[in-house]
Amino acid sequence: xxxxxxxxxxxxxxxxxxxxxxxxxxxxxxxxxxxxxxxxxxxxxxxxxxxxxxxxxxxxxxxxxxxxxxxxxxxxxxxxxxxxxxxxxxxxxxxxxxxxxxxxxxxxxxxxxxxxxxxxxxxxxxxxxxxxxxxxxxxxxxxxxxxxxxxxxxxxxxxxxxxxxxxxxxxxxxxxxxxxxxxxxxxxxxxxxxxxxxxxxxxxxxxxxxxxxxxxxxxxxxxxxxxxxxxxxxxxxxxxxxxxxxxxxxxxxxxxxxxxxxxxxxxxxxxxxxxxxxxxxxxxxxxxxxxxxxxxxxxxxxxxxxxxxxxxxxxxxxxxxxxxxxxxxxxxxxxxxxxxxxxxxxxxxxxxxxxxxxxxxxxxxxxxxxxxxxxxxxxxxxxxxxxxxxxxxxxxxxxxxxxxxxxxxxxxx
RNA sequence: CGGGCUGUGGUGUAACGGUAGCACGCAUGCUUUGGGAGCAGGUAGUCUGAGUUCGAAUCUCAGCAGCCCGACCA
Numbered sequence: 001x002x003x004x005x006x007x008x009x010x011x012x013x014x015x016x017x018x019x020x021x022x023x024x025x026x027x028x029x030x031x032x033x034x035x036x037x038x039x040x041x042x043x044x045x046x047x048x049x050x051x052x053x054x055x056x057x058x059x060x061x062x063x064x065x066x067x068x069x070x071x072x073x074x075x076x077x078x079x080x081x082x083x084x085x086x087x088x089x090x091x092x093x094x095x096x097x098x099x100x101x102x103x104x105x106x107x108x109x110x111x112x113x114x115x116x117x118x119x120x121x122x123x124x125x126x127x128x129x130x131x132x133x134x135x136x137x138x139x140x141x142x143x144x145x146x147x148x149x150x151x152x153x154x155x156x157x158x159x160x161x162x163x164x165x166x167x168x169x170x171x172x173x174x175x176x177x178x179x180x181x182x183x184x185x186x187x188x189x190x191x192x193x194x195x196x197x198x199x200x201x202x203x204x205x206x207x208x209x210x211x212x213x214x215x216x217x218x219x220x221x222x223x224x225x226x227x228x229x230x231x232x233x234x235x236x237x238x239x240x241x242x243x244x245x246x247x248x249x250x251x252x253x254x255x256x257x258x259x260x261x262x263x264x265x266x267x268x269x270x271x272x273x274x275x276x277x278x279x280x281x282x283x284x285x286x287x288x289x290x291x292x293x294x295x296x297x298x299x300x301x302x303x304x305x306x307x308x309x310x311x312x313x314x315x316x317x318x319x320x321x322x323x324x325x326x327x328x329x330x331x332x333x334x335x336x337x338x339x340x341x342x343x344x345x346x347x348x349x350x351x352x353x354x355x356x357x358x359x360x361x362x363x364x365x366x367x368x369x370x371x372x373x374x375x376x377x378x379x380x381x382x383x384x385x386x387x388x389x390x391x392x393x394x395x396x397x398x399x400x401x402x403x404x405x406x407x408x409x410x411x412x413x
Numbered sequence: 414c415g416g417g418c419u420g421u422g423g424u425g426u427a428a429c430g431g432u433a434g435c436a437c438g439c440a441u442g443c444u445u446u447g448g449g450a451g452c453a454g455g456u457a458g459u460c461u462g463a464g465u466u467c468g469a470a471u472c473u474c475a476g477c478a479g480c481c482c483g484a485c486c487a
Binding site for chain 2: 011013014016017018020023034037089090106107138140141142144216260290292326328330357358360362363364365367378379380
């Protein structure tokens with residue numbers, strides 16, 4: 001992609017009214033534009049990041065046998081009434097010209113369960129799992145922290161349907177493993193934290209928390225083992241001895257919840273009378289689970305965790321492009337040739353081909369945008385290019401072909 | 414929903430109650446080019462509504478908006 005063709009507009013100044021790192025960097029880098037409190041436009045550069053994150057999520061969801069679908073955001077009132085959720089405070093409501101009332105989806109059990117009702121008849125139809133990546137709406141009393149808490153945000157929501165609690169339990173932990181893989185690929189260090197189940201369940205649920213100061217939740221955790229609890233249910237306090245391993249003291253941190261998993265049980269299947277016939281021909285309620293990840297929030301969390309003074313440092317799998325190719329004075333021809341070759345090789349590259357930008361401007365933009373690999377051609381590099389992998393020494397000058405091989409090796413590790 | 418802070422060109426900022434200025438951007442021309450270039454002459458602004466005053470960006474009131482703290486967070 002050529003810089004001069006792609007819509008990129010970085011800002012020279014920090015935004016006036018933002019304090020959180022993700023809001024500041026994503027604004028300056030031209031990834032997102034704030035439209036109102038908790039409402040963001042994803043500009044082309046930001047959309048690429050979101051798509052990369054979503055690609056990782058899709059791969060891992062598909063790998064555990066979940067099928068992707070897309071449900072509506074505009075949901076008629078009767079669906080919410082069926083589960084007595086029409087009056088939850090976070091539901092945005094709307095009325096159309098004929099007087100019909102709707103709620104904008106903040107989660108989608110109500111829509112999906114009736115769809116499954118017409119398609120699940122027998123124990124042979126179970127288990128099954130469906131997910132979507134979709135915009136959710138929540139009337140948050142206080143949107144804040146850039147992408148961390150919005151009124152409108154993207155969510156990957158997965159719903160699973162099982163014959164019994166035992167099979168739900170099996171799948172529940174399968175999803176937990178898939179989530180660990182997703183966050184590991186996104187280089188988000190998460191703690192799996194026990195938390196309250198809200199209205200869904202008396203059992204604990206599990207949250208995937210990134211421990212950073214900018215987080216909204218308070219987490220108690222053990223550094224020596226995997227013990228971790230959300231403050232809302234915690235029966236420990238900071239400096240207590242870990243109740244699980246007794247080898248270390250409990251620490252306290254803020255956390256950003258980037259994912260969660262719930263055992264829904266039969267709450268929604270009861271409301272929709274979602275039943276199946278077991279092998280004895282007897283009707284049984286379907287047992288459900290639901291599992292969420294916030295891709296846009298994850299994007300914000302990545303920035304909170306990965307930036308320096310100069311800009312964002314995207315993880316490999318979330319970076320908007322794999323290579324930032326820069327033509328500096330005297331290197332235009334070589335950079336053009338490199339771009340052509342990269343395109344032929346199918347390498348995902350952003351090529352800064354501007355001839356009206358100074359070297360300083362190009363390099364500063366590259367720092368701000370934060371792509372992990374930088375390749376420069378200039379008078380200095382002569383017929384070669386200079387390759388710099390983040391956090392590594394610049395390579396000696398390379399031929400274009402060697403540069404591509406080096407970059408492919410870098411991304412393969 | 415309670416509290417605090419803040420609203421000035423596209424962006425960031427300045428102005429005692431008295432001519433709205435600066436920097437960046439943008440457009441034009443010439444010169445420049447390994448860390449946000451130089452010169453020239455241009456372009457564009459006081460959140461909304463009332464009030465006080467001879468005169469309001471500035472003071473008062475109301476509203477709206479954003480950020481931060483708290484409550485909330487399926």
